Amino acid sequence: MVKPKDILSQDEMSALLAKSDFRGFIELATSWGLIVAAFAIVGFWPHLPTIFIPVVVALIILGNRHLALAILVHDACHHALFKTRWLNEFAGKWFAAAPVLQDLDGYRNYHLQHHKYTGQDYQGEKGDPDIILTRNYPISKKSLWRWVLRDLTGRSAPRLYLGLLAMNLGLMKFDLSGRVVMLPQPERTAFGWVTLAIRKVGPFLFTNALMFTTLWLAGNGWLYLLWVGAALTTFQFFTRIRSIAEHGMLPRVADMLKNTRTTEVSWWHRLTFAPHHVNYHLEHHFLMAVPSYRLPKMHRLLKERGVFADAPLAYGYGEILRLATTK
Template sequence: MDTPQPDLFAEGLHRQNARRQLTELLGEQTIRDLHRRSNLWGWWAVTSVWVVVAAAMAAIVWAQSQPLWIAVVTVTLAILIIGGRQLAMAILMHEASHRALFENNWLNDTLANWLCGHPIFLEIHKYRRHHFVHHAKTGTRDDIDYSLIRDLPTSRTSLIRKFSRDLLGITAIKSIIGLVLMNAGVLRWTMASDMERLPSKGQSFFDYAAAFVKNAWPTLLFNLMLFGLCYWIGHSELFLAWLVAYLSPYYLFLRIRALAEHAMTEQSPDMLKNTRTTRAGLIARAFVAPFYVNYHIEHHALAQISCWQLPRLHKMLRAKHAIPASPGYWDVLKLVSSKPEIS
């Protein structure tokens, strides 16, 4: 039996109607106020990320003169914090892709790209093209990111296996291989799990290698400069800590964040139903929910507003009873791992 195709025209009307209802609910002036951006806030956000990374690296240097157990705890915590700030870089690059991090487009497209995207092997223009399709098709099987939440719920054992692969670096290695092949022009660029091979058109190995260098040189240069800085101050091991954070906790935090946003939400074009806002305490904000990314219903409702406006929008929508109470991250993990174990 053929799978019925979605009615894209009807979905478009539904989305327009939902946005119209949102404007009626909050008022046009409030909507305009929520779209106010701040260069000062953008500078603070980017600077704060790197200050915390530097502080975590300083803690690693300090730990080397401490007793073994203190050193192990400190280095482990520092690597987790760096991984959390790497996710924060991804979130700020996402913010800039909507041109909402700074008032100035050059700052959004260039500064955020170099200080938030390139350090973690992301590129804002490619990401923007991909991500805007996600916003247009959220809640449907045409969503370009649907593969990230497909086949859920899973069992608790399966989810633990996924988390174990993240912490062991297996997920990172697969992702990096994919990124290399995408930058080389072997695979179509995507942030999702589905990979599509591009036609070869007679390219040689050297053609692919040249394409990789052309596309990936900013990431390679940034990380070479970071290594050079660590080497110059006499602590090359700090670059190793940066790599370990990227290869392990970063991908775990990335998975948890993705699950919280859309996993097991209603298959509907209504952005108030196909997305989830999640409660985030101090620990969640440090590791999986930086810069208010947990307010994801609000982000999809008004995708171009700055992230620092999202808590305000959340309070307004809750006061109008337009959105449900938010579950915590632990609640979401229990939900997505609620499939019975196979005996």
């Protein structure tokens, strides 16, 4: 199996792995700036019947930013968002994980197993916890569009958020593979359950209450419904397609240069399926602690050295959809 040191020099790897607090701040500020812009688009144009256009634009941007915050949680779990360790943990928890009902520590333990067992079905306790996202592809066009319709009408979301809630509360093992593993619970009083809920779900409630309060003080509290609506619809759709692109329709082997795909994208893909360079997924698996803002440089290096002559590479998410519906 090819290793990073077989392709990259030590100096190149050191440069790619270098973290920056300033660049981490820019990544966070970009996401939150776009969230503010999405609210502003509708807030400054709340007139019927033309409100339909800004609402659709806002739902697209906010769904993409829900995904973007999840990607920043992912970067923080690899200690790749900020150079300063405490800042990585603090910002990863409060500015990325909490607003989208994620738990940084729980996700970190779960995600490292994905890297260890990429694309492998469970054998006992060993397996890829993300396997359910890509296991059944390719499928028919009819089946795919049925799932897309479920995503965009909010029918996919309840299962995800109920699962995340149960995982955050420690009721269920943190696992998105489709397995439901309930965890044994100690005896708790009513006060104990309230304390647990405040500790585990409190950050989500606090950050979302702060978002609503800020919008309300600006005279547009109703705009918070767009944040919720995007979580239930466009975010589900963008996440599905992004997940298919990363590991779908690829062989179940241990070689990361065969089981993981990079997708080259245009600017509008970054505002939908691929925020924070998440499309460079093979690069991430190849050297997983590289910050997202250095993945484009790593992609150029790997491409120049012929890695993608045999490794999976797609050109846009249109190609992904064709692959996903080609039996």
